[in-house]
Amino acid sequence: MSNPVVVEVVRGDRVESTHRGAGAVVDADGRVVLAFGDAERPIYPRSAVKALQALPLIESGAADKLGLTDAEIALACASHSGAEAHVALAAGMLAKAGRDAGALECGAHWPLGEAAARALARSGGRPSALHNNCSGKHAGFVCLACAGGLDPASYVSPDHPVQRAVTETLAEVTGTPLGEENRGIDGCSIPAYAIPLGALALGFARLATGRGLPPRRARAAERIRAAVAAHPAVVAGQGRFDTEVMTILGASAFTKTGAEGVFCAALPDLGLGLAVKADDGAGRAAQVMMAALLSRFGGFGAALDRFVAPPLVNWNGVVVGALRPAGALA
Amino acid sequence: MSNPVVVEVVRGDRVESTHRGAGAVVDADGRVVLAFGDAERPIYPRSAVKALQALPLIESGAADKLGLTDAEIALACASHSGAEAHVALAAGMLAKAGRDAGALECGAHWPLGEAAARALARSGGRPSALHNNCSGKHAGFVCLACAGGLDPASYVSPDHPVQRAVTETLAEVTGTPLGEENRGIDGCSIPAYAIPLGALALGFARLATGRGLPPRRARAAERIRAAVAAHPAVVAGQGRFDTEVMTILGASAFTKTGAEGVFCAALPDLGLGLAVKADDGAGRAAQVMMAALLSRFGGFGAALDRFVAPPLVNWNGVVVGALRPAGALA
Numbered sequence: 014m015s016n017p018v019v020v021e022v023v024r025g026d027r028v029e030s031t032h033r034g035a036g037a038v039v040d041a042d043g044r045v046v047l048a049f050g051d052a053e054r055p056i057y058p059r060s061a062v063k064a065l066q067a068l069p070l071i072e073s074g075a076a077d078k079l080g081l082t083d084a085e086i087a088l089a090c091a092s093h094s095g096a097e098a099h100v101a102l103a104a105g106m107l108a109k110a111g112r113d114a115g116a117l118e119c120g121a122h123w124p125l126g127e128a129a130a131r132a133l134a135r136s137g138g139r140p141s142a143l144h145n146n147c148s149g150k151h152a153g154f155v156c157l158a159c160a161g162g163l164d165p166a167s168y169v170s171p172d173h174p175v176q177r178a179v180t181e182t183l184a185e186v187t188g189t190p191l192g193e194e195n196r197g198i199d200g201c202s203i204p205a206y207a208i209p210l211g212a213l214a215l216g217f218a219r220l221a222t223g224r225g226l227p228p229r230r231a232r233a234a235e236r237i238r239a240a241v242a243a244h245p246a247v248v249a250g251q252g253r254f255d256t257e258v259m260t261i262l263g264a265s266a267f268t269k270t271g272a273e274g275v276f277c278a279a280l281p282d283l284g285l286g287l288a289v290k291a292d293d294g295a296g297r298a299a300q301v302m303m304a305a306l307l308s309r310f311g312g313f314g315a316a317l318d319r320f321v322a323p324p325l326v327n328w329n330g331v332v333v334g335a336l337r338p339a340g341a342l343a
Numbered sequence: 344m345s346n347p348v349v350v351e352v353v354r355g356d357r358v359e360s361t362h363r364g365a366g367a368v369v370d371a372d373g374r375v376v377l378a379f380g381d382a383e384r385p386i387y388p389r390s391a392v393k394a395l396q397a398l399p400l401i402e403s404g405a406a407d408k409l410g411l412t413d414a415e416i417a418l419a420c421a422s423h424s425g426a427e428a429h430v431a432l433a434a435g436m437l438a439k440a441g442r443d444a445g446a447l448e449c450g451a452h453w454p455l456g457e458a459a460a461r462a463l464a465r466s467g468g469r470p471s472a473l474h475n476n477c478s479g480k481h482a483g484f485v486c487l488a489c490a491g492g493l494d495p496a497s498y499v500s501p502d503h504p505v506q507r508a509v510t511e512t513l514a515e516v517t518g519t520p521l522g523e524e525n526r527g528i529d530g531c532s533i534p535a536y537a538i539p540l541g542a543l544a545l546g547f548a549r550l551a552t553g554r555g556l557p558p559r560r561a562r563a564a565e566r567i568r569a570a571v572a573a574h575p576a577v578v579a580g581q582g583r584f585d586t587e588v589m590t591i592l593g594a595s596a597f598t599k600t601g602a603e604g605v606f607c608a609a610l611p612d613l614g615l616g617l618a619v620k621a622d623d624g625a626g627r628a629a630q631v632m633m634a635a636l637l638s639r640f641g642g643f644g645a646a647l648d649r650f651v652a653p654p655l656v657n658w659n660g661v662v663v664g665a666l667r668p669a670g671a672l673a
Contacts (some may be wrong), residue, residue, distance in 0.1 A: 015345060022603070022624060025527030027537055029387055030603050030624035033363075057359055120658025123457070131453075131464035145658060197355030198663040207357055273352070273360050293623040294352060294360035328450025328475060333528040 016050035017340045020291070020298040024325065024334035031339070032298030034274070036289035038310055039214035041224035043188075046285065046310070048211065049341040055195055055207035056290045061271030062208075063150050064090040064237050064279075065186050065216055069178045070153045071233035075160030079109040086237060087244035088149030092270060094250025095124025095133070095144040102247065103143045106152035110159035117142035118169045119151045119201040126250045147201040149247075154179070154203075169202040176204060183208075186226065187216035200272060210288040213277055217286030221267070221279035238281060241267050254300050254320065258307070261316050266307060270296065276303040280311055297323075297336060305338040346380035347670045350621070350628040354655065354664035361669070362628030364604070366619035368640055369544035371554035373518075376615060376640070378541065379671040385525055385537035386620045391601030392538075393480050394420040394567050394609075395516050395546055399508045400483045401563035405490030409439040416567060417574035418479030422600060424580025425454025425463070425474040432577065433473045436482035440489035447472035448499045449481045449531035456580045477531040479577075484509070484533075499532040506534060513538075516556065517546035530602060540618040543607055547616030551597070551609035568611060571597050584630050584650065588637070591646050598633060600626065606633040610641055627653075627666060635668040 020032040035050025093099035158165035223231030245259035274291030291298035304320035325334035350362040365380025423429035488495035553561030575589035604621030621628035634650035655664040
């Protein structure tokens with residue numbers, strides 16, 4: 014019932030805060046390499062599965078039909094910082110579909126990246142739906158609809174053909190029935206389906222390898238892997254975990270954050286999928302969990318040390334503590 | 344060992360995340376009215392004890408000698424949003440001590456309030472130490488030093504007479520020996536001492552009533568209570584918990600947030616002190632815990648409902664879930 018403490022926050026020589034969590038490392042045949050905590054309880058993966066939700070865009074031929082670039086495909090998988098480059102890519106995708114920002118149904122918010130938010134404020138601007146960290150995923154949905162001759166309106170609804178295709182793909186890749194009974198609504202208004210961490214890890218092992226996927230879908234997975242590896246700065250933004258880690262690891266790892274303390278990753282060289290969730294929804298905990306697993310299973314040596322045990326630095330630049338993996342992850 | 348789940352985050356009809364925590368409600372005679380989780384383990388109260396750390400400023404006569412206003416005393420107890428009004432108050436305190444922002448040793452950061460941060464960016468400005476959410480507390484330390492004819496330099500050091508006076512007061516009011524063995528360094532560089540939640544609640548019951556304090560200190564506590572009640576917008580900022588709750592409750596409650604999921608409160612009418620900490624350091628959880636306790640013990644009826652069970656609203660304004668108290672706090 015109670016997941017173990019897997020991350021500690023230390024100040025001085027005292028543990029100030031603790032994070033509990035669960036996770037799974039699985040290969041494409043469903044073999045569980047590691048599991049800790051309750052990896053069978055369904056959790057909302059949130060934005061961590063954007064790459065799986067982007068499969069229909071490629072698999073259907075829509076991306077090729079509209080001439081989407083690798084950077085645009087990477088944006089469809091992104092929780093981006095809302096920097097100018099991200100906004101321009103999203104607008105470009107919509108233009109290729111013959112639409113504009115008015116077609117987006119994600120809502121507007123200030124850029125997730127602090128520097129991007131300040132730059133927008135400094136320029137006297139206001140946030141639009143293009144700045145929403147999910148605008149690439151949503152632009153991808155609009156592209157999928159338009160390339161197929163469908164009206165994109167209400168594409169966030171579970172009953173829209175686009176959402177039905179996305180949900181069906183997510184269900185197949187993770188081997189999890191998805192319906193009204195395990196559905197919530199995400200921050201950007203699309204359905205959020207609850208899926209066990211073990212099933213999410215399996216889905217990412219399949220994304221990593223193409224194994225267990227039909228040929229068209231396996232090729233779509235390969236295209237997505239190449240796109241995100243070529244454009245790590247598109248998937249998140251400067252200074253953020255996914256971008257920094259993928260810049261270091263290149264095509265060896267695709268990592269993706271999700272709200273409420275979720276992280277998923279694909280390790281193509283090793284054929285592994287990873288999924289973790291911090292019980293309390295803390296992103297800082299999920300990052301340490303993911304970094305610890307990547308470090309242990311990825312064979313990346315000391316390259317990820319500053320993510321595994323990030324120091325706590327105060328406003329005068331003094332190191333006053335650190336986060337560190339604990340228990341099963343220590 | 345394991346604290347109970349006290350706050351749940353619900354999306355759709357599923358619990359998405361959970362927060363564990365501990366807390367205590369104590370009267371000025373040390374009688375424990377309620378305790379849940381481990382209320383005896385020392386925790387860093389962080390900024391939640393700024394009002395106790397401000398007692399020497401009043402008690403010593405420094406505040407009167409320099410002619411500090413109630414708003415300035417409220418700022419000494421604040422984790423402010425860094426809005427223009429906060430910055431002006433901090434600068435005014437320093438001017439009364441014959442100093443300027445160069446005397447502050449808290450470091451600089453972008454305003455804690457998002458609107459204030461954007462306003463500063465929009466004006467082309469950069470954050471200074473005056474924008475640091477602790478600048479009022481630090482300006483108070485500078486005032487305490489200068490009014491006593493001391494050089495304020497290195498006032499953040501545990502050995503500086505100002506810090507020694509502040510630590511001694513905190514130790515006496517909470518009845519907790521404070522020394523090197525339970526000391527860390529805070530975000531603003533002053534010592535952070537670990538104190539059990541039960542002792543913190545006792546300290547706040549004494550702040551609430553003056554009971555158990557020497558006469559000068561009891562009068563200083565009364566002055567602080569009047570100052571924060573008169574200036575709730577100074578203690579935090581627009582839209583933030585402390586400001587909103589104190590605006591509703593007036594002099595009936597003083598609440599104060601601290602980093603890493605801590606909250607303390609004083610209820611003068613009832614003679615109670617409250618202290619809670621979320622294990623994982625989540626501010627959202629600590630807010631719900633505090634609101635639930637205020638609601639139960641304060642007799643405030645439905646006035647705090649939106650803080651006890653705040654809805655989760657997505658970027659399109661759709662209610663997709665809520666936080667809610669659980670277990671001992673349900």
